[in-house]
Amino acid sequence: MRAWLAFFPVMAATILAAAGLELGRSQEVLAQEPEAGDFAYHETPPTRPLPKTRRPPSFRRNPPGHVAYCLARRIPGLLYQEPCFCHCNRFANHKSLLDCYVEDHGMACYTCQAEVIFCYEQSLRGRNAVEIREELYQDEWKKLSLEDYVHSFPKQKCRAAGKRE
Numbered sequence: 001m002r003a004w005l006a007f008f009p010v011m012a013a014t015i016l017a018a019a020g021l022e023l024g025r026s027q028e029v030l031a032q033e034p035e036a037g038d039f040a041y042h043e044t045p046p047t048r049p050l051p052k053t054r055r056p057p058s059f060r061r062n063p064p065g066h067v068a069y070c071l072a073r074r075i076p077g078l079l080y081q082e083p084c085f086c087h088c089n090r091f092a093n094h095k096s097l098l099d100c101y102v103e104d105h106g107m108a109c110y111t112c113q114a115e116v117i118f119c120y121e122q123s124l125r126g127r128n129a130v131e132i133r134e135e136l137y138q139d140e141w142k143k144l145s146l147e148d149y150v151h152s153f154p155k156q157k158c159r160a161a162g163k164r165e
Contacts, residue, residue, distance in 0.1 A: 039083030041096045041133065050076045053101040064146055065107035067153045071120040072101035081129035082119055082136060086111040114146050 056069040079098035100106040118141035
């Protein structure tokens with residue numbers, strides 16, 4: 001029994017030291033992760049043809065997705081220069097907001113949908129990619145009501161865009 005009592009403090013000290021070491025490693029790993037503001041985008045316009053976005057009619061049963069893909073199809077060069085704030089650059093290796101619409105990620109992601117609508121509306125107001133990016137980083141896109149925009153979006157708007165391409 002005395003041997004156990006003598007061994008206990010040594011064992012406890014070893015466990016606490018190991019726990020402290022693990023805590024230090026966890027803090028190191030956290031410090032190495034990108035900060036919340038680290039989002040992928042291209043600073044300059046594309047120099048080669050961009051990939052096509054998914055066709056909006058495939059999302060007719062998903063009104064927010066349908067509207068988002070309709071608008072993404074109109075402004076791919078702009079989306080190429082804009083970040084996506086859902087962190088898809090980390091889990092899907094996306095390089096810009098455009099990648100969300102080349103794939104079907106934008107179909108169900110509220111953040112991506114609100115951002116593409118915001119980008120589209122700002123482009124109609126004459127803002128360029130840098131100005132829009134600055135507003136995105138200021139969370140201006142969060143003020144948008146996705147449901148209201150989708151509800152007021154004229155169905156012929158998307159059809160007309162599809163006919164041109």
